[in-house]
Amino acid sequence: MDLLLLEKALISLFFTVILAILISKLRSKRFKLPPGPIPVPVFGNWLQVGDDLNHRNLSDLAKKFGDIFMLRMGQRNLVVVSSPELAKEVLHTQGVEFGSRTRNVVFDIFTGKGQDMVFTVYGEHWRKMRRIMTVPFFTNKVVQQYRHGWEDEVARVVEDVRKIPEAATNGIVLRRRLQLMMYNNMYRIMFDRRFESEDDPLFVKLKALNGERSRLAQSFEYNYGDFIPILRPFLRGYLKLCKEVKEMRLQLFKDYFLEERKNLASTTRSDNNALKCAIDHILDAQQKGEINEDNVLYIVENINVAAIETTLWSIEWGIAELVNHPEIQQKLRNEIDSVLGRGVPVTEPDTHKLPYLQAVIKETLRLRMAIPLLVPHMNLHDAKLGGYDIPAESKILVNAWWLANNPAQWKNPEEFRPERFFEEEAKVEANGNDFRYLPFGVGRRSCPGIILALPILGITLGRLVQNFELLPPPGQAKLDTSEKGGQFSLHILKHSTIVAKPRVF
Numbered sequence: 001m002d003l004l005l006l007e008k009a010l011i012s013l014f015f016t017v018i019l020a021i022l023i024s025k026l027r028s029k030r031f032k033l034p035p036g037p038i039p040v041p042v043f044g045n046w047l048q049v050g051d052d053l054n055h056r057n058l059s060d061l062a063k064k065f066g067d068i069f070m071l072r073m074g075q076r077n078l079v080v081v082s083s084p085e086l087a088k089e090v091l092h093t094q095g096v097e098f099g100s101r102t103r104n105v106v107f108d109i110f111t112g113k114g115q116d117m118v119f120t121v122y123g124e125h126w127r128k129m130r131r132i133m134t135v136p137f138f139t140n141k142v143v144q145q146y147r148h149g150w151e152d153e154v155a156r157v158v159e160d161v162r163k164i165p166e167a168a169t170n171g172i173v174l175r176r177r178l179q180l181m182m183y184n185n186m187y188r189i190m191f192d193r194r195f196e197s198e199d200d201p202l203f204v205k206l207k208a209l210n211g212e213r214s215r216l217a218q219s220f221e222y223n224y225g226d227f228i229p230i231l232r233p234f235l236r237g238y239l240k241l242c243k244e245v246k247e248m249r250l251q252l253f254k255d256y257f258l259e260e261r262k263n264l265a266s267t268t269r270s271d272n273n274a275l276k277c278a279i280d281h282i283l284d285a286q287q288k289g290e291i292n293e294d295n296v297l298y299i300v301e302n303i304n305v306a307a308i309e310t311t312l313w314s315i316e317w318g319i320a321e322l323v324n325h326p327e328i329q330q331k332l333r334n335e336i337d338s339v340l341g342r343g344v345p346v347t348e349p350d351t352h353k354l355p356y357l358q359a360v361i362k363e364t365l366r367l368r369m370a371i372p373l374l375v376p377h378m379n380l381h382d383a384k385l386g387g388y389d390i391p392a393e394s395k396i397l398v399n400a401w402w403l404a405n406n407p408a409q410w411k412n413p414e415e416f417r418p419e420r421f422f423e424e425e426a427k428v429e430a431n432g433n434d435f436r437y438l439p440f441g442v443g444r445r446s447c448p449g450i451i452l453a454l455p456i457l458g459i460t461l462g463r464l465v466q467n468f469e470l471l472p473p474p475g476q477a478k479l480d481t482s483e484k485g486g487q488f489s490l491h492i493l494k495h496s497t498i499v500a501k502p503r504v505f
Helices: 002-030 055-065 084-093 105-110 124-137 140-162 174-191 201-218 223-227 229-268 278-287 293-324 326-340 355-367 400-405 450-467
Strands: 068-073 076-081 383-385 388-390 395-398 468-471 483-485 490-492 499-502
Touching: 055 068, 055 076, 055 400, 055 483, 076 084, 084 383, 084 395, 084 400, 105 201, 105 223, 105 229, 124 278, 124 293, 140 174, 140 450, 140 499, 174 201, 174 229, 174 278, 174 293, 174 450, 201 229, 201 293, 223 229, 229 278, 229 293, 278 293, 293 326, 293 355, 293 450, 293 468, 293 490, 326 355, 326 450, 326 468, 355 400, 355 450, 450 468
Parallel strands: 076 395
Antiparallel strands: 068 076, 383 388, 468 499, 483 490
């Protein structure tokens, strides 16, 4: 059976090579394509650049080929943009032309081929999903409604860490407790639910499935089958696992959360004024026929991945940088003490009175951007960009990390220096007012979660620094901040052990 499969693959490969050569010659006569390494038939540039298309490797290629370059990855065109001017073209000026999303074989499984909001193509479905999600999730009203819950969750973190003697001596992996906090922050908004402890069986199951989903989706291991369709049969086992994880997650969302809200609504709610949480709004849209049950499930899927994990990564990076820069940590602590008073808990309104805290957050998002390549864009039709022709359905990556870490654009970008946002970069904000700094993107397909992420980051980092002296474990001068990148993610390679010495007020 394997020999038959190999024979068919080789025959297909032969004809694909011939076809690719013909198409390449015809295309070169029609298009003025961006520069890049010379592709070979079938494989394109895959054999030259490999699977690991992370932000640093793409930055190195930009130094060689320029602010816009193209890679031919098997049958896919990958266009990488590395300048503020071209980023503005993709995200703003030509936001409609480049407003769609490209997916891959794995994301097609996890999003039901774009039945969600994040990965759907630009058009009526996206507009409808964005509108339905905005009111219950992404408004200032939501922040004010739920910020007391966020403050409560981080207060519980502080209380729990204070109760662990080892935290003040050998240290603990603080991320584990912060992960529970982030799930509770978002599940309060979504379902009016929280998990009591890290040992809650439902939380353990949910965390494991979400973790496996992230691992499978973010891995570079499946690129060969995505880039070169004739190799896709060798991905059968991988894609089968993806489908199993997807089905288990969606069933869990449905059985333990959606059905409970439906039952509660049918017995206790008589009018829209009684709506308690985000999913009630989403289910109302389903009842009105605006979306179907699959769309509801994929909204929950998006929030589980996009809102929880990315914010957690940023919190973890922020803590690591504060541990490794004790003088910055002390400066932040002094600001909190002087503005609020020693021992007065940081609240969401307080974060706006703490400019150094805001600068620490902005610097964390600059140096350690959670989504360094943003979510990929795609042009449905042939387009122009930077004087070049971009063939239809090209994958467009904006290297937002390089925009914010290019020494030609930033002073000593490799340094963690919050002071830059008081000095030479005083006017730069995280909302995309400067195309050199786009941690949440900008334009139509920007991340709406900015309105939740920034206050949660402020409350969490503020309370931790206020209540603890955060240190590396005994025997270590600094924490290991080696990076682990995925298809678009950037998180810390090793979850750090942190010593948290309680302050006495």
